[in-house]
Structures are given as C-alpha cells and as structure tokens.
Amino acid sequence: MSKPxxxxxxxxxWYACLHxxxxxxxxxxxxxxxxxxxxxxxxxWARIQEVHDLFARVPGKFAAPLxxxxxxxRRAVLRSVVVALGAGLAGVETYRHFSWHEWRADLRTAVGxxxxxxxxxxxxxxxxxxxxxxxxxxxxxxxxxxxxxxILVETRPDNLPGVVRPFSVHTPHxxxxxLGTRFxxxxxxxxxxxxxxxxxxEIRPALSVARPVRLAExxxxxxxxxxxxxxxxxxxxxxxxxxxxxxxxxxxxxxFLSELARYRTxxxxxxxxxxxxxxSGVFPLDDPEEALNMLVETFPVTVRRLTRxxxxxxxxxxxxxxxx
Amino acid sequence: METTGTSAEVCAQDVETLYQANHRWLSGWLxxxxxxxxxxxxxxxxxxxxVLCLHAGKSIAIREPKAYLATIAGRLVTNFYRRQSIExxxxxxxxxxxxxxxxxxETQALMREALLEIDQMLDGLGxxxxxAFLLAQFEELPYAEIAERLGVSLRTVKYYVxxxxxHCCAMQESS
Numbered sequence: 001m002s003k004p005x006x007x008x009x010x011x012x013x014w015y016a017c018l019h020x021x022x023x024x025x026x027x028x029x030x031x032x033x034x035x036x037x038x039x040x041x042x043x044x045w046a047r048i049q050e051v052h053d054l055f056a057r058v059p060g061k062f063a064a065p066l067x068x069x070x071x072x073x074r075r076a077v078l079r080s081v082v083v084a085l086g087a088g089l090a091g092v093e094t095y096r097h098f099s100w101h102e103w104r105a106d107l108r109t110a111v112g113x114x115x116x117x118x119x120x121x122x123x124x125x126x127x128x129x130x131x132x133x134x135x136x137x138x139x140x141x142x143x144x145x146x147x148x149x150x151i152l153v154e155t156r157p158d159n160l161p162g163v164v165r166p167f168s169v170h171t172p173h174x175x176x177x178x179l180g181t182r183f184x185x186x187x188x189x190x191x192x193x194x195x196x197x198x199x200x201x202e203i204r205p206a207l208s209v210a211r212p213v214r215l216a217e218x219x220x221x222x223x224x225x226x227x228x229x230x231x232x233x234x235x236x237x238x239x240x241x242x243x244x245x246x247x248x249x250x251x252x253x254x255x256f257l258s259e260l261a262r263y264r265t266x267x268x269x270x271x272x273x274x275x276x277x278x279x280s281g282v283f284p285l286d287d288p289e290e291a292l293n294m295l296v297e298t299f300p301v302t303v304r305r306l307t308r309x310x311x312x313x314x315x316x317x318x319x320x321x322x323x324x
Numbered sequence: 325m326e327t328t329g330t331s332a333e334v335c336a337q338d339v340e341t342l343y344q345a346n347h348r349w350l351s352g353w354l355x356x357x358x359x360x361x362x363x364x365x366x367x368x369x370x371x372x373x374x375v376l377c378l379h380a381g382k383s384i385a386i387r388e389p390k391a392y393l394a395t396i397a398g399r400l401v402t403n404f405y406r407r408q409s410i411e412x413x414x415x416x417x418x419x420x421x422x423x424x425x426x427x428x429x430e431t432q433a434l435m436r437e438a439l440l441e442i443d444q445m446l447d448g449l450g451x452x453x454x455x456a457f458l459l460a461q462f463e464e465l466p467y468a469e470i471a472e473r474l475g476v477s478l479r480t481v482k483y484y485v486x487x488x489x490x491h492c493c494a495m496q497e498s499s
Contacts, residue, residue: 012489016482021466051445051492055461057438062417063462066410066443066454236412237419245419245426249411280411280436281429282418298429 007044010034015048108132109149112263112288114244122156123167126242128186129263129285142167150186152197152242153178173225174205177212184239191224195238203228237282246283246291253277253299257313264288266309274301274315339376342389347372350393357401367404371397410443411436445495449488456481457488 014031017023035041107127109115115127120137127133131149142165144153155167155178167178169185171192176185180199185192194201196217204212206225213228215221220238222229237247246263248256254275261268263285277299283291292303292313300316350371354364374396386392414436418426427435446454452474459470460481467481474481 008493009486009490012486012493013482015489016467016485019460019467019485020478020482021468022478047493047496048489051489051496052461054438054442054445058435058442058462060462060464062414062435062439063458066439066446066458236415240416240419243419244423247415247419249415281432282415282421282426284423284426286423294429298433 007038007040008047011041011044011048014045015052106132106134111265114241114285116242121158124154124156126152126154128152128241137165139165141165144169146171146185146187146192148187150184150241152182152184152239154182155180172206174203174208174223177202177204179214180217182239191222193220193222195220195234197234197239240282241285244285246285248279248281248283250278250280253279253295253301253313260288260291266307266311269312271312271314274313277301339372339379342375342386342393343372346389346393349390350397353394354397354401358404363404367397367400370400374400406443407440410440414439445492446488447495449491452476453484453488453491456484460485 014034017027018031035045107115107117107125109127109129109131111130113129117125117127117135119125119135119142121142123142125133125135125144128150131151132147133149133151134145134147136143136145142158144151146169151169153167153169158164158167169176169178171185171187173187173192176183176192176194178201180196180201182196182198183201184195184197186195194203194215196215196219198217200214200216202212202214203221203223205223205227208225208227210227213221213223215231218234219231220234221231236249237245240247246259248259251259252275254270256279257268257270260283279295279299281294281298283294285291292311295301295313296303301313302316303311303313305311347368351364351368354367355361358364358367371393375393418432446457449457456470456474456476459465459473460467465473467485468478471478471481476484
C-alpha cells in the first residue's frame, strides 16, 4: 500500500488504518480531511462501508466454512461438530470402571422425548423420539437391539483388557457392525436405514448370504432383510436430532412436516397445495409448536387446528393458491 | 454498456443458434456431473445467460462451441457445489447453537445469503490475505494479534485488509 491511487484504494487503506486497533486521534483527523476533501472519496468510503456491513450481518461463528479453500470437505465439518460434541462429554471416563458384565437394559423414549445414555463401556447412545432398544453386552460382544425408532451410537474403544468385543446394532432387517465411531440407525416398517457420520460400518441383511456391505463416512444406506440399496450421500443435518435440531435444505414442506410429526403427538398434515413449498433452516425439536410458528412467520401458510391432536398446515389464502 | 440495437440483435441471434445446436448436449453433459435433471436444466440455462452477458454487443465467433460451453458450465458446476457445501456447513454450525439462540427463519435466510455473497466476493483472493481479512471482519481481532497469528508484520496485515477490501469492492461491482 505504498502509493494508493484510486479513491477506492485510498478508502481501503483508511479503513485498514482505522480498524487496526491502534489508530490515533491524528490519524482520524487526517482521515476526516481526506473524506471531506472530495465527493469521490465519500462515494468510495460508502462502498467500503457497504462491504463492511455485509460482513456484520453474519455472526463470527459462521465464518468457518469461508476459510476453507475451494472445496469444503464434509469430513472436516463433521469433525468440528464432533469436537463440539466431545466437549460436553468429559464425564465419560469415570463410567469406565462400572461392571460391564452382562449389563442389560431396556431403554425407551416417548413421542417428543429424546435421551442420552452412557453405556457400560463408555459408549454413548442417543435415543430419538418414540424409540425402544435393549442393550445386551456380554463377554463376547456388545449388542444393541433396536425395536422401534432411531438411535445414534458413538462407540468408545472397548474397556475390557486384552479383548476387543465387536459392537453392533441389530434390527429386524439385519445387523450393523461398527467399524468406527458414529452412526445412526433408524427402523422403518419395511426396512432400516444407516447413516455413517464418522468412519465406517458393515451391514449384513438378515437373510443375505452375500458378504457384509461396507458403508463409509458421509454415506447413508437403506436395507431390508434381503439386501441393501445403493449408498447415498447423507442429507444435511444427518444426526442433528441428537442435538435437538431438525435441519432442512430445500426440503418439501410435506416431507418436513412428516419428519416434524414424529416429535409430536397427534396428526400433523399438509394441504396438497402447500406440499411443494421448499423449507430451509434449522428448527428446535424440543418444541415442535415453535417450529410450526417459525414456518407460519416465514411462509404464506397457516396451521389449522381442530383438536389438540389434529393440525394441518395450509396455504394462508387458499384462493391465491398457485400450483407451482 | 453501450450497444447499438442492431449489434445486440445480431448477438442474441448468435446465442440462439448456439443454444439450438448445443442445448440438449449441454443439459446431458451437466446431468452427468450433477445427477439431477432439474439442477442440470437450471445450470444449462445459466450457462447461456452467461454467454449472452459475456458477449453483449459483440458478435460471437466460437470455433469450438462445445468446449467453450463446457468451460463456462464447468465453472458454474464448481460454484454450485461450493454454494451447496457452504450452505451445508452453515447449517451444521447453526445446528450446534443452543435452543434459545436459533434465529428466526428470516434471519437465517439473510445470514445464508450474506455468507454466500461474501464467499463470492472473496473468490480469487490469496489464502493468507483471505485469512487475515476474515479474522479481522469476523473475529474482530486487533490487527496486531492477527499479525502474530499469521506470523507477519502489522503493516502487512493492514496491507492485506486493504487489498481484500479493494478486491471485494471490485467483485461487487462486477456482479
């Protein structure tokens, strides 16, 4: 910045001087002189100020993705989320010395409830809404039986000296074996789904004689008793429910509401003419009514309630309803 | 942009010819890269709009239309993925906020837009300049501290910030 020439370059130079944190009164005075000296300088300063204001609209903690060069790796993002999560888990170590022997528990959550459990080996188990599992650890293996709902598992290395007991989640459709540390398993009526948030898992459908299928970090897969479907990249915010969030990117309203309905007792429907609205954002799961309010504030929709247990999201003015 | 009526017409016609001859091919080319038909159609459209803007007022003589379109479309594909990954990363950060700090959807949308706009503005800046600038704007660190973190002098940090500002103004003007 030896010889600033254009007004923009000069303005940028002044901007840097004044924001450095060491500006003196004398410098401010000289800046003021520069500014008053020429309308072109004032225009240039206004443009610099515009850029400055744009940055001010985004809180600092959201800057991280910008620092990544051309490609933001999903791995890195996940890792940072994992680190944030890990910070809250300092107490885990103390559980290590609990008797792990034949430790068995039946865990359940009601609709709208979520729960975090530290297992006997220090592994973490998150139960999503409406979930039922048995935890069956014995001498040879660590097994979780998923009977309903959805869980997120975060395994810890086995604490039994000299032995590594495999860790697996069983559903009626097959077995998911942990090769890594963080994954989600969800049970549907006709199939199960797995999402790998970190490292990898191995899936073996119940009636399949083929070799188990390996699923890598950042991928999701559906399977039933007979086989697996093709792996898919994880949707945004996979596993975010364990932190009480539902995140959506361009999600159809209908799909969004059926997801939200899991956390809420009663019927939550979507009018067909509103079904294709696109929802993006992060919503609180602990308060589905608040999530509905957020929708109403942003979209031209309204929530029609007949009883406490029946609600339907509709376009605010059905007469103007345009099918798009 | 100063253009006469006739040359603009000529230009639009050239692009139309280019469009007619290559639109299907380009859509297919994009679909192979994006996987989604709708996204591919959108970007194909954007590609031709790009061509139209680049050649406003000038007649086009393109020897290798497919290579030319693929270059422009390829850049748009990169932007598309970049945009998506920024949005995703942004939502992941949002998802870690405590319940009562989750902003309204409208604020979320404004922040996302600002973030994407900022990302575009920063395109083409060197890594160090960008890092210094982001530390200054987002962390609001005194420049002396930024200098220490980056292992450069205070003077250099000021120079980086000023250069980034000039770059941002130029990028904003061109968009």
